[in-house]
Amino acid sequence: MLETLGNLGLGFSVALSPPILIYAFAGCVVGTLVGVLPGVGPLAGISLLLPATFGLDATRAIVMLAGIYYGAMYGGSTTSILMRIPGEAASVMTCIDGYAMARKGRGGAALAISAVGSYVAGTVSVLGLMFLAPPLAEFALRFGPPEYLALLLFGLLVLAYMSAGSMVKSLAMAAFGLLLGMVGIDQMSGYFRFAYGFVELGDGLGVVPVAVGLFGVAEILATAGQATPPAVIRPRLRELLPSRQEWRESAAPIGRGTVLGFAIGILPGSAHIISSFVSYVVEKRLSRHPERFGQGAVAGVAGPESANNSATSGAFVPMLALGVPSGPIPAVMLAAMMVHGVSPGPMLIQQQPELFWGFIASMYVGNVVLLILNLPLVGVFVNILRVPYPYLYPAILVFCILGVYGVNGSVVDVWIMLAMGLLGWVLRKLDFETAPIVLGLVLAPMIELSLRQSLAMSDGRYGIFVQRPISTVLLAMGLGLVLLNLYSFVRRGLDWRARLALAEKGEEAR
Amino acid sequence: MTLRKIRGAVRPVVLVTLLALLPPAAHAQETYPSRPITVVAPFPPGGVADLTARPVAAAMEKVLKNPVAVVNKTGAAGAVGMQFVATSKPDGYTLLLALSSISIIPEADKIFDRKPAFTVDQFAPIALISADPTILVVPADKPWKTAKDFIEDARKRPGQISYSSSGIYGTLHMAMELLSHAAGIKLRHIPTPGAGPAMTALLGGHVDALASGPAVVIPHIKSGKLRALAGWGDTRVAALPEVPTFKELGYPEAEFYIWAGLFAPRGTPEPVLAKLREATRAAVAEPEFKAAMDKLQTPIALKQGEEFQRFFDTDAKRLAEGVRKVGRVEDKK
Numbered sequence: 001m002l003e004t005l006g007n008l009g010l011g012f013s014v015a016l017s018p019p020i021l022i023y024a025f026a027g028c029v030v031g032t033l034v035g036v037l038p039g040v041g042p043l044a045g046i047s048l049l050l051p052a053t054f055g056l057d058a059t060r061a062i063v064m065l066a067g068i069y070y071g072a073m074y075g076g077s078t079t080s081i082l083m084r085i086p087g088e089a090a091s092v093m094t095c096i097d098g099y100a101m102a103r104k105g106r107g108g109a110a111l112a113i114s115a116v117g118s119y120v121a122g123t124v125s126v127l128g129l130m131f132l133a134p135p136l137a138e139f140a141l142r143f144g145p146p147e148y149l150a151l152l153l154f155g156l157l158v159l160a161y162m163s164a165g166s167m168v169k170s171l172a173m174a175a176f177g178l179l180l181g182m183v184g185i186d187q188m189s190g191y192f193r194f195a196y197g198f199v200e201l202g203d204g205l206g207v208v209p210v211a212v213g214l215f216g217v218a219e220i221l222a223t224a225g226q227a228t229p230p231a232v233i234r235p236r237l238r239e240l241l242p243s244r245q246e247w248r249e250s251a252a253p254i255g256r257g258t259v260l261g262f263a264i265g266i267l268p269g270s271a272h273i274i275s276s277f278v279s280y281v282v283e284k285r286l287s288r289h290p291e292r293f294g295q296g297a298v299a300g301v302a303g304p305e306s307a308n309n310s311a312t313s314g315a316f317v318p319m320l321a322l323g324v325p326s327g328p329i330p331a332v333m334l335a336a337m338m339v340h341g342v343s344p345g346p347m348l349i350q351q352q353p354e355l356f357w358g359f360i361a362s363m364y365v366g367n368v369v370l371l372i373l374n375l376p377l378v379g380v381f382v383n384i385l386r387v388p389y390p391y392l393y394p395a396i397l398v399f400c401i402l403g404v405y406g407v408n409g410s411v412v413d414v415w416i417m418l419a420m421g422l423l424g425w426v427l428r429k430l431d432f433e434t435a436p437i438v439l440g441l442v443l444a445p446m447i448e449l450s451l452r453q454s455l456a457m458s459d460g461r462y463g464i465f466v467q468r469p470i471s472t473v474l475l476a477m478g479l480g481l482v483l484l485n486l487y488s489f490v491r492r493g494l495d496w497r498a499r500l501a502l503a504e505k506g507e508e509a510r
Numbered sequence: 511m512t513l514r515k516i517r518g519a520v521r522p523v524v525l526v527t528l529l530a531l532l533p534p535a536a537h538a539q540e541t542y543p544s545r546p547i548t549v550v551a552p553f554p555p556g557g558v559a560d561l562t563a564r565p566v567a568a569a570m571e572k573v574l575k576n577p578v579a580v581v582n583k584t585g586a587a588g589a590v591g592m593q594f595v596a597t598s599k600p601d602g603y604t605l606l607l608a609l610s611s612i613s614i615i616p617e618a619d620k621i622f623d624r625k626p627a628f629t630v631d632q633f634a635p636i637a638l639i640s641a642d643p644t645i646l647v648v649p650a651d652k653p654w655k656t657a658k659d660f661i662e663d664a665r666k667r668p669g670q671i672s673y674s675s676s677g678i679y680g681t682l683h684m685a686m687e688l689l690s691h692a693a694g695i696k697l698r699h700i701p702t703p704g705a706g707p708a709m710t711a712l713l714g715g716h717v718d719a720l721a722s723g724p725a726v727v728i729p730h731i732k733s734g735k736l737r738a739l740a741g742w743g744d745t746r747v748a749a750l751p752e753v754p755t756f757k758e759l760g761y762p763e764a765e766f767y768i769w770a771g772l773f774a775p776r777g778t779p780e781p782v783l784a785k786l787r788e789a790t791r792a793a794v795a796e797p798e799f800k801a802a803m804d805k806l807q808t809p810i811a812l813k814q815g816e817e818f819q820r821f822f823d824t825d826a827k828r829l830a831e832g833v834r835k836v837g838r839v840e841d842k843k
Contacts, residue, residue: 142715190679203585324709335555347729408584456698
């Protein structure tokens with residue numbers, strides 16, 4: 001403990017030295033800009049900027065890339081809240097309640113809460129990273145394919161709770177999303193599925209083009225289809241800050257989101273994407289007013305935004321402690337270290353204490369920088385809403401196309417986005433929700449791969465899922481959850497149907 | 511992204527404008543290069559192809575005194591970028607930095623009776639930059655102390671010892687398949703989405719073995735978590751002098767390299783190719799380039815002309831054979 005604090009002192013002496021501070025700041029600014037661009041998420045951002053850091057020394061490069069990473073995570077919420085365009089899969093849930101808040105004139109409050117939530121999550125999870133990294137990393141590695149599958153099945157359960165309205169419609173969309181996730185090369189056999197001769201479809205449908213299409217483009221089409229354009233919101237300065245009530249309602253979700261995001265974030269693989277979905281559902285289940293979700297519930301912004309930020313730091317645990325990439329973004333960071341001759345691995349902490357502790361300390365500094373940067377920017381960004389729709393929406397559409405094209409330089413991605421935009425518009429007209437499609441698309445390839453990897457490990461025996469302690473516990477918890485709901489369904493069957501009918505009526509009224 | 515992108519977009523525009531202002535050159539046809547060259551890395555930034563392409567491009571830019579830019583065109587395990595270059599105009603302005611998988615992808619396409627995205631004869635080799643043999647590693651707590659122990663145990667328990675790979679028909683998979691056939695053993699294959707996840711699976715104890723590049727395995731060998739049993743190279747790896755090769759152990763067919771090489775589309779005029787070969791030779795001799803590769807812990811293994819063509823052909827033949835032996839997974843059992 002004392003040693004850790006001493007090391008942290010060393011770290012801060014590195015992180016607060018002017019050159020490092022400048023790079024941390026630059027990284028945060030660039031990251032925020034990248035995050036604000038629709039369609040360009042943290043992965044695309046740091047991938048594109050990685051070559052620019054090759055000329056720097058290792059510590060500066062890592063600090064700057066980390067700044068870009070969490071800057072983009074902060075910035076991603078901006079377009080989700082103001083324009084309903086998710087910058088990446090993790091901010092899909094923010095689009096729902098954040099945008100609803102913005103429509104009610106609480107856009108500033110939503111932005112402020114997500115900035116503060118991200119700050120709390122970022123800072124607390126760095127503490128977790130600092131004190132728990134080595135033991136947690138060992139534990140995280142024990143998550144093999146069977147454990148992963150058990151965890152992802154939880155994700156499937158989450159799907160069932162996502163809807164505000166009809167359960168049938170929501171499940172239909174989830175199933176559709178799962179089917180979309182089947183496109184691409186089969187990881188186990190190398191077979192191209194549903195690619196129709198397009199090599200570009202080999203990696204499947206990208207989550208970003210699908211999400212930007214279903215949310216952003218569909219929103220633009222829907223607005224264009226209205227006889228009278230919606231009134232332009234003119235945010236007033238005193239409405240920018242969240243009310244006392246809103247703070248109170250978001251405190252607990254921020255705390256829960258932080259813990260949840262960190263726990264999911266440390267697992268190797270891409271599970272961090274589901275952290276914001278899980279957080280949303282947890283908040284909805286715990287809320288005394290679940291009916292407010294989808295209509296602008298503060299908790300629906302605070303929870304997921306905190307969760308995706310603490311998952312960011314969580315993802316660094318296996319990377320720093322063991323030198324194994326726990327996802328695509330840490331993989332890029334590891335590459336940045338290798339370019340500078342720092343060999344990432346279990347020896348990093350001993351061999352490069354200045355880099356390691358400087359990096360940790362810079363994460364604290366970066367979070368403060370981002371908070372300082374983002375709170376005043378709330379006022380700036382909210383003013384985007386003052387632009388009349390005939391000018392604003394075509395501009396947003398251009399940015400969506402540029403952003404989605406820029407990530408891979410692929411025209412196929414742009415077509416996917418436009419097709420999904422059209423589909424999203426039709427689905428909106430028919431009162432289907434589109435978030436379950438995105439979650440289904442995210443989950444399908446992961447579930448399939450972990451199921452088939454598990455079976456390859458066990459030579460086709462399903463017993464593997466109950467022979468390993470972690471997966472057994474997770475599966476038992478999932479089963480318990482299902483039984484619990486089944487019980488309340490049987491006991492209060494009438495009541496539940498009545499509630500559903502009410503919810504549907506509410507939907508029609510809207 | 512914005513700054514770089516804008517710069518990347520503006521630079522050609524400025525150049526074209528400047529060129530338009532210049533009086534027409536008398537030998538415009540003969541001066542290559544006269545505009546920026548693009549090197550396509552068919553994998554995402556941070557991967558081996560990208561990390562090799564960038565210092566190569568930087569050094570070539572210096573030698574040719576002409577802009578050389580790296581563009582990542584990713585997708586479908588590299589097939590998207592490779593296909594892009596295969597069908598580009600063969601004028602020497604679009605080059606490809608490919609890895610061993612360039613010889614595997616068309617063979618895998620054949621296995622599934624689909625129209626290949628490209629074929630190896632669509633490329634003209636310029637230079638081999640690096641070629642690292644894969645190393646067989648197992649967790650330190652496993653009973654196998656030598657490759658002999660491993661192979662004997664695998665013979666006794668066919669299909670029981672598992673290994674992870676970077677994906678089916680991926681480089682790490684092919685290395686293990688070549689060994690399996692050379693030694694007459696059967697191992698259990700657990701594909702993962704990349705070299706990183708494959709290492710994670712090994713460190714987590716979910717598989718028993720892995721073949722991966724020296725730069726990836728060495729830190730874990732040094733920390734005592736993994737044990738190296740043997741390498742796939744023609745000679746031992748300099749950084750691991752105590753680790754024998756499979757060739758020494760009597761399995762000469764188990765030879766495999768993760769290599770990176772520079773290619774142009776087939777049909778590129780010979781003078782242009784000659785210029786590029788010359789530029790690459792000068793580029794890899796640049797101290798900055800050597801320093802960059804040193805940091806990646808990847809030795810430079812320059813091969814050009816006939817020599818590279820021979821290496822490429824032998825390697826392609828070996829891998830094609832390997833892919834055919836694997837065949838279609840669903841056809842088995």
